[in-house]
Amino acid sequence: MKPVSNRRRALTQSLLAAPVAATLGAPRAQAPANGAPKVLRYAFRVAETGFDPAQISDLYSNTIISNIFDAPLTYDFLARPAKIVPNTAEGLPEVSSDFTTLTFRIRPGIYFQDHPAFKGARRELTAADYVYSIKRYYDPRFKSPRFYLLDNTKILGLAEVRAAALKSGRFDYDVEVEGVRALDRYTLRVRLGESSPRFFQYFADNSFLGAMAREVCEANDEKTIMGQPVGTGPYRLVDWRRSSRIVLERHPGYRDEVYNAQAPAGDAVSAAIAERLRGRKLPLIDRIEVYIVEENQPRWLAFLNEEHDLVDEVPYDLADIVIPNGRLAPSLVRRGVQMDRAPRSVVDVAIFNVEHPLVGGYTPDKVALRRAISLAYSVEDEIRLVRKGQSIPAQSPVAPLVTGYDPAFRSEMGITDRARAKALLDAFGYVDRDGDGWREQPDGSPLVLQMATQTDALSRAFDEQWKRSMTAVGIRIDFKPAKWPENLKNSRVGKLMMWRVGWSATQPDGDTFLALGYGPNKGQANHARFDLPAYNALYARQRVLPDGPEREQVFHDAKRLFVAYAPYRLLGHRIETSVSHRWLIGFRRHPFMRDFYKHVDIDPALREGGGGSAA
Numbered sequence: 001m002k003p004v005s006n007r008r009r010a011l012t013q014s015l016l017a018a019p020v021a022a023t024l025g026a027p028r029a030q031a032p033a034n035g036a037p038k039v040l041r042y043a044f045r046v047a048e049t050g051f052d053p054a055q056i057s058d059l060y061s062n063t064i065i066s067n068i069f070d071a072p073l074t075y076d077f078l079a080r081p082a083k084i085v086p087n088t089a090e091g092l093p094e095v096s097s098d099f100t101t102l103t104f105r106i107r108p109g110i111y112f113q114d115h116p117a118f119k120g121a122r123r124e125l126t127a128a129d130y131v132y133s134i135k136r137y138y139d140p141r142f143k144s145p146r147f148y149l150l151d152n153t154k155i156l157g158l159a160e161v162r163a164a165a166l167k168s169g170r171f172d173y174d175v176e177v178e179g180v181r182a183l184d185r186y187t188l189r190v191r192l193g194e195s196s197p198r199f200f201q202y203f204a205d206n207s208f209l210g211a212m213a214r215e216v217c218e219a220n221d222e223k224t225i226m227g228q229p230v231g232t233g234p235y236r237l238v239d240w241r242r243s244s245r246i247v248l249e250r251h252p253g254y255r256d257e258v259y260n261a262q263a264p265a266g267d268a269v270s271a272a273i274a275e276r277l278r279g280r281k282l283p284l285i286d287r288i289e290v291y292i293v294e295e296n297q298p299r300w301l302a303f304l305n306e307e308h309d310l311v312d313e314v315p316y317d318l319a320d321i322v323i324p325n326g327r328l329a330p331s332l333v334r335r336g337v338q339m340d341r342a343p344r345s346v347v348d349v350a351i352f353n354v355e356h357p358l359v360g361g362y363t364p365d366k367v368a369l370r371r372a373i374s375l376a377y378s379v380e381d382e383i384r385l386v387r388k389g390q391s392i393p394a395q396s397p398v399a400p401l402v403t404g405y406d407p408a409f410r411s412e413m414g415i416t417d418r419a420r421a422k423a424l425l426d427a428f429g430y431v432d433r434d435g436d437g438w439r440e441q442p443d444g445s446p447l448v449l450q451m452a453t454q455t456d457a458l459s460r461a462f463d464e465q466w467k468r469s470m471t472a473v474g475i476r477i478d479f480k481p482a483k484w485p486e487n488l489k490n491s492r493v494g495k496l497m498m499w500r501v502g503w504s505a506t507q508p509d510g511d512t513f514l515a516l517g518y519g520p521n522k523g524q525a526n527h528a529r530f531d532l533p534a535y536n537a538l539y540a541r542q543r544v545l546p547d548g549p550e551r552e553q554v555f556h557d558a559k560r561l562f563v564a565y566a567p568y569r570l571l572g573h574r575i576e577t578s579v580s581h582r583w584l585i586g587f588r589r590h591p592f593m594r595d596f597y598k599h600v601d602i603d604p605a606l607r608e609g610g611g612g613s614a615a
Helices: 004-017 059-066 127-136 147-151 158-168 199-204 214-218 268-277 296-304 316-322 330-334 364-376 379-386 418-427 457-472 484-492 511-517 533-544 549-565
Strands: 039-044 073-075 084-086 101-105 180-184 187-191 235-241 245-250 287-292 338-343 346-352 391-393 448-453 476-481 498-504 568-580
Touching (some): 039 296, 127 158, 127 180, 127 214, 147 158, 296 457, 364 418, 364 457, 364 549, 379 391, 379 457, 379 568, 511 533
Parallel strands (some): 039 287, 448 476, 448 498
Antiparallel strands (some): 073 084, 235 245, 245 287, 346 498, 346 568, 391 568
């Protein structure tokens, strides 16, 4: 009898060759008749948390609302390196020479999606909507996990309004502040308390600074607004079954916008896409159906069975078969499957709660424990055995494709050294006192790590690697499974000892990765709750510096402190591969923008097996 792993491999290989029986409740994709709606179907592997920009920070929820809300700026979909262009603004902002004042001119004639709060009238987007949307992050009611992004820039006057709200229990949206004002119906001005050369990049993130209508927000409370995303973007939410299905449909009142992405020189695939779609009115697809499918096998089978059009992340456990040696499998090539492969600006980490009595603290023994755990964990095995080579070891928290990333930077985070790990543990009193093979704490109490995890197969594979690595140095580790949104919530409030998570950039700057260790960001970006004055000073310093050698040196010094105190075990930076059927036209993974729905098309002739050609 073949080993189970070989039998599974044989089964999977057979699945690559032809469609299989349906495995999900989603209807099988049918070829649309002339005039029938074009529908994009695919799956998330992790459930969403909700759709209020002020209350969320996870990738999956952000992906949805990026296609519903509109920020003043956006990215050219095809341009590489990333290029920021106007969106609802008439042009790029006017920025003062000291980088403290930004002025945007919002385009007239852009309208929100219909909602009962508008009482049957068309509701035009104005500069005041951006003022209101920025203020919402300061409202203590929402406990925004992204509040720190704006607070760190010291928008004039808003901290004082928030402080008053903390005392009174009510945030006053009507008080006028110097830092964010509508100078007239279409002119938005933002003023900062200190220089911030890259602050304008936040205005290219629809999921963060997309405009919300005050009437809609005030018709809901902080809970119900999570299911009432009403923006000016190309799609509107029409159905939401929490942790199961999300359905968007074309916004019928969407402005007159056409495909005008610019392909980079030498990229033949992007050039073909640009040529085919240029001048077409956006959005190109009528309906988006997103299913939550946590397990890799059914998600992959739904794609092979043509129930889904796209797999935006090839599962690691199938990478050797789907993309052997980084190339699309011949059986998939014969079926016309397309591949898009690129590094992502992501860092995967294991969080240590630095306020936890076991793994937390700044004394030499506590720092030594975290560093020993980090040295004992084999990132090489994780990348080779679980991620199937679809990652590179992280030497620092700063990921590729952003300023501050240095491919020559090296640290102990990029290696496994169990001899050093054992030496550190021995030197600081984490030894086996009773001879049972497991180490105790210096005071003799048990040394047992507890890592939060999820119940899916990928999480179990990671758990196995952590168990093996810790056992190798005599440390016990237990795993506490829960749903991902629950772990996220508990991590933010400091209830977890350890947890694994990925952090991705939404702008081409490394600040977002250094923010993982900035003390005032506790419970927001800083899930480790790390708070070291020397590191905080470096983080604050780099924020006000223009790009250049001086800022790069501050980044270097901050990364060294980050590694030395080890509030996180840095794991890797992902290389992600997407595969799509030949009838999905125009998909390219962008390193920062999430709103790709309006930029892709479905070719009905190709879907039903007829003529046509894919870009």
